[in-house]
Amino acid sequence: MREITYAEAIREALREEMKRDERVYIIGEDVGRFGGCFGVTKGLWEEFGDDRVKDTPISETAIIGSSVGAAATGMRPVAEIMFCDFMGVAMDEITNQAAKMRYMFGGKVKLPMVIRTPVGGGLCAAAQHSQSLEAWFTHLPGLKVVMPSTPYDAKGLLKASIRDDNPVIFLEHKMLYGVKGTVPEEEYVIPLGVADVKREGRDVTIIATSLMVYKSLEAAKLLEKEGISVEVVDPRTLYPLDEEKIINSVKKTHRAIVVHEAVERNGFGGEIVAIIMEKAFEYLDAPVKRVCGKNTPIPFSPPLERFVIPQVEDIVNAVKSLL
Amino acid sequence: MGEEKLWLDMYISMVRIRKFEEKVVELFAQGKIPGFVHSYIGEEAVAVGACSALEPTDYITSTHRGHGHLIAKGGDLKYMMAELYGKKTGYCKGKGGSMHIADVDLGILGANGIVGAGLPIATGAALSSYLQRNGRVALCFFSDGASNRGTFHESLNMASIWKLPVVFLCENNMYGISMPQRKGMAVEDIADRAAAYGIPGVVVDGNDVIAVYEAVKEAVTRARAGGGPTLIEAKTARWRGHFEGDPQIYRTPEEIEDWKKKCPIMRFQEKLIKMGILDEAKIREIESMIAREVEEAVRFAEESPYPEPEEALEDVYA
Numbered sequence: 001m002r003e004i005t006y007a008e009a010i011r012e013a014l015r016e017e018m019k020r021d022e023r024v025y026i027i028g029e030d031v032g033r034f035g036g037c038f039g040v041t042k043g044l045w046e047e048f049g050d051d052r053v054k055d056t057p058i059s060e061t062a063i064i065g066s067s068v069g070a071a072a073t074g075m076r077p078v079a080e081i082m083f084c085d086f087m088g089v090a091m092d093e094i095t096n097q098a099a100k101m102r103y104m105f106g107g108k109v110k111l112p113m114v115i116r117t118p119v120g121g122g123l124c125a126a127a128q129h130s131q132s133l134e135a136w137f138t139h140l141p142g143l144k145v146v147m148p149s150t151p152y153d154a155k156g157l158l159k160a161s162i163r164d165d166n167p168v169i170f171l172e173h174k175m176l177y178g179v180k181g182t183v184p185e186e187e188y189v190i191p192l193g194v195a196d197v198k199r200e201g202r203d204v205t206i207i208a209t210s211l212m213v214y215k216s217l218e219a220a221k222l223l224e225k226e227g228i229s230v231e232v233v234d235p236r237t238l239y240p241l242d243e244e245k246i247i248n249s250v251k252k253t254h255r256a257i258v259v260h261e262a263v264e265r266n267g268f269g270g271e272i273v274a275i276i277m278e279k280a281f282e283y284l285d286a287p288v289k290r291v292c293g294k295n296t297p298i299p300f301s302p303p304l305e306r307f308v309i310p311q312v313e314d315i316v317n318a319v320k321s322l323l
Numbered sequence: 324m325g326e327e328k329l330w331l332d333m334y335i336s337m338v339r340i341r342k343f344e345e346k347v348v349e350l351f352a353q354g355k356i357p358g359f360v361h362s363y364i365g366e367e368a369v370a371v372g373a374c375s376a377l378e379p380t381d382y383i384t385s386t387h388r389g390h391g392h393l394i395a396k397g398g399d400l401k402y403m404m405a406e407l408y409g410k411k412t413g414y415c416k417g418k419g420g421s422m423h424i425a426d427v428d429l430g431i432l433g434a435n436g437i438v439g440a441g442l443p444i445a446t447g448a449a450l451s452s453y454l455q456r457n458g459r460v461a462l463c464f465f466s467d468g469a470s471n472r473g474t475f476h477e478s479l480n481m482a483s484i485w486k487l488p489v490v491f492l493c494e495n496n497m498y499g500i501s502m503p504q505r506k507g508m509a510v511e512d513i514a515d516r517a518a519a520y521g522i523p524g525v526v527v528d529g530n531d532v533i534a535v536y537e538a539v540k541e542a543v544t545r546a547r548a549g550g551g552p553t554l555i556e557a558k559t560a561r562w563r564g565h566f567e568g569d570p571q572i573y574r575t576p577e578e579i580e581d582w583k584k585k586c587p588i589m590r591f592q593e594k595l596i597k598m599g600i601l602d603e604a605k606i607r608e609i610e611s612m613i614a615r616e617v618e619e620a621v622r623f624a625e626e627s628p629y630p631e632p633e634e635a636l637e638d639v640y641a
Contacts, residue, residue, distance in 0.1 A: 025454065051454060057484065062477035065443020069461070070451040072432055072444070073382065096437050097444065104423035105433060106415035107638030141639050165641035 001184055007040050007177040009151035010116070013158035014041065014078065016187065018048055021076060024162055027054040027063055028080030037082050038118060038177050064090035064115065068097045071113040071167075078162060081117040083129045084171065087136070098167040099142030110165040114158070119147075120211055120261055121309050122175040127297035130305075132210070132262035137169040138238045138271070144168045144192055145238040149213035151181035153236055156190030164192065173211040173261075193240030197249065201231035204319050205249040207272055208232060208259040212310060216259050219315035230319060238268055246272065247279045254285040255322045261309055264292035286322040291315050327600050333375050333532055334595055335609055337367040337588050340391045342613045343400055346621060347390065347407060351567045355625075356407045358420050363391035365562035368587035369494050370395035372535025372557075373462055376543050382430040382448040382461040384441030386494075387422045388561070389434030392464050397429045400620035410627035417630045418638065430459075438499070439472035441465055442491070446478040449489035449546075460546045462490045462539070468499025470513050479554065483520040486551035490542040493556045494529065500565045501573035517554035529559030530587040533594075559587075 004012070018024045026041060026048075032055035035042030045053040056063050060081055067077040081087055087094065094115070102109050121130035137145045144166050148154040154172065161168040198213055199220050208216040213234045220230035233249050235241055250256045256276055258269035269290045276288050294308040344364045351360045363370070366388075374383065374395035385392040393403060398414075406413025406424050414424045425433035432448060435441050445463030452459040469475060470493055482489050493513050497504045510516065517524025523545075527538045535557055542553035560582040564571045571579075595601035 054450075057477075057480060059477040059481055061474055062443045062446060062481045065440070065474060065478070066447030066450055066481065069384075069432065069444035069447020069449075070454070071447075072427065073448045073451040073459075075451045075454060077447075092437055092440060093443065097435075097440055101433065102641060103638050104415060104419040105425040105427070106413070106418050107641075108415070108425065109427050110641045144640075 001182040003180045004151055004183050005177065006151045006154050006172070006179050006181070007038060009155035009183050010040050010158055010172065011042065011044065012183070013155045013162070014044060015047070017159055017162040018044070018052060023074065023076045024078060025052045025054060025075065026078050026080065027056060027067060029056055029058055029063070029082050031055060031080050036080060038174060040177070041080065060086050060089035061093060064093035065097065067113045067115070068093060068101065068111065071111040072101065072109050076112045076162060078114045078116060081115060084117040084119040084133050085128050085131050087117060087133060094137070094143070095140055099140040102166070103142055111167050112165045114161045114168045114170050116170045116172060118174040119171045120173040120175055121298045121305055124300055124302055124305060126300040130298035132260065132293065134171055134209070134238055134262060135266060135268045138268055142167065144240065145171070146192060146236070147171045147209050147238055148236055149176065149210050149234050151179070151183050153190060153196065155183055156188050157192065157236060159189045160192050163189070171210065175211050190236070192237045193242055195233055195235045195242035195245040197231065197245065198234050199230065199232040201229040201253065203229045203253055204255040204257060204322055205231045205233060205253045206257050206259055206315065206319070207246055208234060209238070209268070210261065212259040212261055215310065215312050216315055218312045219319065222312070222316055223319055228319060228323065243275055243279065246275065250276055250280045251283045254283055256284070257289045257291060257315070257318050257322065259291045259310060259315055261293050263295050264290055265295045267292050289318050289322060291318045329375065330595060330598070330600055333371050333536070334591055334601065335613070336371045336375070336395055337532065337591065338609055338613050339400070339616065340367045340370065340394045341588055342617050343394060343403070343620070344390060346617050348563065348567060350621070357409055360421055360567045361388040361565065362561065362563040362567065363388055365582060365587070366494060366496060366529065366559045367391055368532035368535055368591070369492070369529045369557045369559055370464070372532040373464070373492050373539045375536050376539040377460065377462060380430060381459050382432055382445065384432045384445040384448070384461070384463045385434040386441060386464055386466060386469070387434065387436055387438065389424060390421070393424055393426070393431055393434065396431050398424070398426060398431065400616055401623040404620040404624040405627050408624040408627070409629065410624055411630040411634070412623070412627040416634065416638070439465060439469035439474040442469065442474040442478035445489050446482045446487060449482060449487035450485065452488055453485070458547060460488045460490065460543050462492055462543070464492050464494060466499065467493060467495040467497060467504045467513060468502065468507070470516065471507055479520045479522070479552065482552040483522045486549060488546035489552045490539060490546055491552060491554045492539065493554065495556050495558050496561045498565070498573065503573070512556060514554055514556040522552050522554060524554045524556070526556050526558065529557030530585045530590060532587060532591050
């Protein structure tokens, strides 16, 4: 099967959905001729024109706020926020408008809109361009939150997100844009709310998101050489969350580690740990562990940045500590 | 529609808002309406003048002080009152309340509890109209207070560069809760800010319903023809506090009395009497008709059931 990058997979999903449904349009900063700051929308402006690929002034509030208004009146906007860190600029539009409009109106409106935005460190982009803020969004009933790791998942999940009638926060990891993976030529959609077991194992379950899926798989390979069998579960969507697949895995391995890049304190990992405690406590042979970002802003200098983001060796050590 | 019929309908709509709001104030004082209530009394000419210049398929976004806008856009008093009571039969099944009433079928994209939040939403509705080439215009009601928010700048800028079919209608009632406009901004006319976006800015007497109507009509015509947005500032005043229960230590009773002398309904009534469109008998007929509508709305609200508690779990997702 052919291999394409994560960025290409996302672009394919955008192109296919824009061809399929003329209500779908892209809106964001530098998404037009420039092709987006990470090149994700490259070529789409040439193909679809000004109306379908809308380049905006630096106006995150109006990008998201206008998407709410357009979605409520029959369009299906796909907004790009250049860095997840900038979501704060539009946080009222996300928190008080997009997430709540349907509910406040007694279910009488649909808001089919997607906000795509890159998360994560690794580029020495420092504290305002490197955060993983998924927990902000999973804390808001009314939003769906998608966090794909592979090109295959990114494409199928973005197509499902665009077709969904709810606001979806679609979090892409900037270090994954160039990562290749197999993606079939033929069309497919991955439903939201279905986790994927990226590697089967017997001894420990790692629940990892986004880039940490790769680091966990690397750790699993190293541990295999020492006779330790690790299962890696990627929830893929944080809401809706496939609790069943996580719980079933923990019931099988009796040990669990949650790995994410976001800071540990009040991170989404805490939610997964709580679900495991509530639904699989009696199956556990050891306390559930978290391997997460340190509780600091993301620092600039390479050794500092590397230190605060979970690395393969941190995951390996955590697994060993449970056995 | 002949002008006479239009003026009469506008008068009736203003009376409907006034009587509805007077009843709401009374019911709130009796403890029958929970939550917050922001009365629209005194500003009726703005909502009615503006909405009368719109087609039924056009959109509005409203504010926390939204009852008048919703009634002027065709909102049903029964469902509004039931929503204010928190009843299952209300516009939002009791989930929204006063600050979140909406009827998307009537083009009402919601009252809004966040000051200035309607500006980008109206801009998006106008973008939607433009992309769908459906000829609809979006009209955004907002306040002097909201014009100081970032949403104002981003929305007017975006709408102006794309020449979107939107009308930004600032109801300048001169106070953001206690903050007088003159202390909150260094300009006297908010309409002056239009110059920053290269769009027309118009000041209008917000207590003169025909002046509001004509200014909005011109803006709507321009918007529909692809001429882009207009900023209209309607100067008016709320007669009551920011919310029911506001002690109003920031303004004098005389100031309110002066505004009452400029009552938009009385002014319009006098005009219509002079024009021969209204007379004493007709006025009484209209008042009793509206009184019946309001009573019926109250009865409907009071007789309606509350939602079942578990209904709180519904409508989070489509």
